[in-house]
Amino acid sequence: MRRTREFRFPKQQRKVFAQATQLVRILVLATSISAVLFYLVKGKSSAMQAAWLESLVTLLPAMIFLITSQFSRRFPSGRFPYGFHRAPSVGYLGGSVVLLVAGAYIVLSSVFSLAQAPPPAIGIAVILGEPLWLGWLMLPVLLYDMIAMSMLGKAMLPLGEQVHDKQLHAIAEMAKADWLSDAAAMVGVIGIGFGIWWLDGVAAIVIGVDVTKDGISNTRRAVEDLMDATPTTVDRKQVESTVPEVAEYLRSLPWVDDASVRMRDEGHAIFGEGFVVPKPGTADLVDKLHEASEHVARHHWKMAELSIVPVRRLPAHLEIEDPPLPYFEFVRERGTMMRRTLKRLLPRVIGDRGKEG
């Protein structure tokens, strides 16, 4: 069986990828420290409990990335002729589902305890023989997590883009957005401090919703990846430029009448087919095909392998489609639609009633 060409990052990207992996290691370390600190100071606050659970489950995608990215550039084998580029995507799906389940658990248990459990109170810890209110320890721990996560997330975000790694991008995005849960937990702790006990439960619900949101959007993305969606930029806002560029290049060749492409993204490597209709009587077709595929390999590092197939007619042509709106923008769009419809309908309904009255 033929195996795919070995995929290697260009020099610049290799350096960036090593840097990014290092940052993920630091992220794992920083998050582990947060998890331990949260556990030590969480007391009876459900917001702190939620923050602790969150730090545990967000540790998962980062750790999965570290493990699977070791596999991903392994040499293709007889058993896995397409290579191991999908390994991180598979891990990513697993991590996202865990995030989703954990988020739902945090929401449900927080709602339950807000409705049923007695109001929480925070007591003391004894540090070097001196009693100290635990809240004074919770707030700095939350502040540490907030600063560490947003700094690491901000540093990682551009790197994920440069190496076209969606998992890296997702991890960076989650870390960067983590300040929201920390801020929510702070509000919960301060709430207990002011005797506004329910703020703690509300903060825990906010954290749970945040985790669930991450779980939903990441599961959706992981499924898209595994379903061979057209390659997109790492932020998934538009089609990866390699796709139309390669199609354009094939169409521009003097011996080609028409051409189209079909591509899929396997991690940071894009695989796919280019279909070309050679002009009648083209000589040395094999050499020309070879030349074209070499050109693409030289000019598009994200393209791991392009099989160029000469055909009589193009297969039923599909327009390259932009990715859909991210989930929550999609929901928002739906909301606006409903509001608009309601606005149009309500005056009629009310107006009719008014006439009757």
Add this chain to the structure above:
Amino acid sequence: MSWTTKACCSAKPLVLVAAAFLFGCDVWPRDTFGTTDQVRSGGVLYAGLSPNPPWTSMTDGHPGGVEVELVEELAASLDVEVSWTEMNESGLAEALRARQVQIGVGGFHTGMKSSARFTRSYVDYKGRKHVMAVPHGESRWLVIVESWLHDKGDLVRRELEAEEAEAAS
């Protein structure tokens, strides 16, 4: 994406300022239902006792035991009197939930199942971590009780060991 960055950067100093402000207040944390103020202004600490020697006992209407002594001392430090009521364990938990009593003692330890809010344990005795019970949601009161108890562990253990030695001889 840009709004998150902005919100993040503007939230951090705000939180810092808020924290600095709160560090300055000595009335923090507060109670949800004002137990501390009730004890201080009323001049009486309502305490529930579930007999469990040598921790607590009730003989002819006179409370005794190491935990009773501890509560009496706590009340003295707050400059208030103690009003004792004897009840069973579940009655005590109920009274705490209804905030009819402000502290409950009865040799409670962390291994017990109870709907009451336990303090952090103040003494390890015979493999059990002993606690007292307070009403739910009262952070300030909890801090006062726990701070009072936190260095009494050794004293209590010595007293209990002495009592045991006396009983053996």
